[in-house]
Amino acid sequence: MSSITVLKSSPAIVVPSEAEPEAAVAPKAGETVGLSSFDKRAGPFPVTMLLAYDRPIHEPVETIKRSLSRALAHYQPMAGRLSNGDDAGIVCSGEGVLFVGARASCDLEELLDDQKGGAARFVKDLALSYPSEPCRESDPLLLVQVTEFTCGGFVLGVTWNHVAADGAGMAQFLQAVGELARGVSPPSVSPVRHWDDSIPGLPAPMATAQKPSSSAARGPQDMVRLDVTIPWSLISDIRAAGVSAGGKPCTVFEAVAAVLWKCRTRASLSAVDPRSPAPLLFPCNLRALVGASAGYYGNCTVVQVVSATTGVVADSAIGDLVGLIRLAKEKVPDVLRPSSDDGNSNGGGRGQEQEEGPPVQFTMYNVLAVLSWRNLGFEAADMGSGGASRVMWDADPMAPGCVACPPRKGRDDGVSVSSICVKPEHADAFLGELAKLTASNN
Template sequence: MASLSTSSLVFTVRRCEPELVAPAKPTPHEFKQLSDIDDQDGLRFHVPVIQFYKYDPSMRGRDPAKVIREALAQTLVFYYPFAGSGGVIDCPLMLIQVTRLKCGGFIFALRLNHTMSDGDGLSQFMMAMAEMAHGARAPSVPPVWQRHLLCARDPPRVTCTHREYEEVADTKGTIIPLDDMVQRSFFFGPADVAALRRRVPRHLSKCSTFEILTACLWRCRTMALQPDRDEEVRIMCIVNARAKFDPPLPTGYYGNGFAYPAAVTTAGKLCENPLGYSLELVKKAKNDVNEEYMRSVADLMVLRGRPHFTMVRSYIVSDVTRAGFREVDFGWGKAVYGGPAKAVAGVVSFYVPYRNKKGEDGIVVPICLPGPAMERFSKELDYLLNDKAVSGKKSTFIASNL
């Protein structure tokens, strides 16, 4: 594991006036219904994505801003709901910015209202833009709206346990404040993942990389934040449910098709037990998601007024290593980095594919914590990844003074 450099850069940017990009051809004028998975309070925000592209001599003389603007207009003909309408007041559904660099490369940045799409749907849209930039007349994967597929049943009925939407009182002020927040990115290569696997029982050693990393980060983060030992803490894993349906959601569906099931335990149990304890909790939460679970979430949204997911002592992780953001090629090759722009302060981390300076492929995870907690987090993580400590002392759990 290596902590990637976060030294600040100072540079001058000349910003042009923003402009509205409309679909290149007339599109239907109609009302589009969101699904009951889309329409929840926790998704009413803009999710930022950023892509970095190197200079490509073969594209000399081509303006990336012009190429992307034209590709966007053509793509919006097919994805016209993203264009919005006069009913969206002072809050565009989508914002795109292209920053040309002196070296000849450029940065592509996008913000999308999360109620419209999840990571897979957004990646599908960006791939369609890339195809248009290469001269395609239509996306290779036709977009599918069909949000009725994930609407509540009639009558709605909650049939599963959804601890991710529990109302938890923050009686001790444990929601992480935004003051003094520090963001660092941690790189996990194959050797790091192997070191973590050696810490779990043999019957759990074939767990996925996502599961072992999530168990590790949840435990280290909880120890770093130092809640009281009897307080409940939870991890919520973003689970793509598209293939959980029978039949699966149609190819090209670009709405939100995920759940975030929660694993819940006390801080004391999480931090005092071996890594295998948190790993089993993560695996069980992931495996809870099936078609009935998704139907139950949609029904819960209708019955309970579309609640926000639980924020108190919660940590959410989302794996975008297979979303394909890095593969988006507007003509300048694949992105050097492609994916979420940052962690959501104190709440959400993303697992992003990354190649380090040594040419080693792995996963980079942005973590955002208060300064002192970040130092404790880094030390706990180093301890878990240190092979010499596998049979050594157990990490200590420090009670909170809150």
């Protein structure tokens, strides 16, 4: 049992500041924002992010609390409540968000020490949780905690109802909080939450297929999380080989996802039928594809699936796996076409010749979901002393095997990957496969 303790203040409700100049864009207080097909796809499930700041600011708890109130005046839906039924939407009721200040008994580096498991051990101490899942209509759409450390650093923990915003939208909101904390008003990005009817949404069958169920919202509890680093040497070798489809250089995400997919699958190969499915999932931001307005912070993502059997993933070269991932990315526009509904919800898996047969069947253990937070802008949320030195994500609300690729200052040895979920008996095998793959490319 760790000796680190976190003492929290009593929860307070932060409402939109009445002193803040009225936002120039809708929606305004009292209005109801209809939910888009993307919002409905996301479902009312919580997401938690931890933003660590290693440089102090003056009174971080009070500073962020004040700027949060000001930001809510520009982002009225964030201070509202869900309304379901025939008129499902977010009511801009101004009821506010839940806020807690806290103090930790250690310095920030001690808490973030990867050798001791990192901050993931203390996510429940550093962020607030909803009383139940899925979130209830009466719950705030956002929960915020600011924890000060003995070194002067602090952690901003945010938990939000996924219906309110996706990752890119929440990063935009937190950047606005930071700008207001630094005296920039109004925020540099004008927020937009209304979904224009002229913008294409998800076809009904695809929206239904993409929506998570409450029973699958939280993965099995008999999994362990591993924090690893994919070395730049391995990533550079994969990219330099020109292994993606058409000979194009692959992205860092494609290289990292392929490495994790192969290593995790090979680690469990002895325990499963090589013909069993081993799908890879990853979210795709469709803002540019659908023509969403600049500053739109609602949900605008879909989950893309790459289908393959355990045997194919385990035996394929990394370049071939990168090619499958790139092919799935190229097929993302298909999810917006009504004709894409052919009884197979595997957007992107279709057309892969090695995967003939029925649609992929997901189990609690065979899915690997790779989510990258590197380019969403969380690290750019500057509360007054620079951006976040580390961004961490709580993987609990998602399917097993979810990982994050968060930025971390001061680390140039590779891409840091947190919360790769494996069965306990497969942990050593996974680390061994990663070590072998890295060694073979040196």
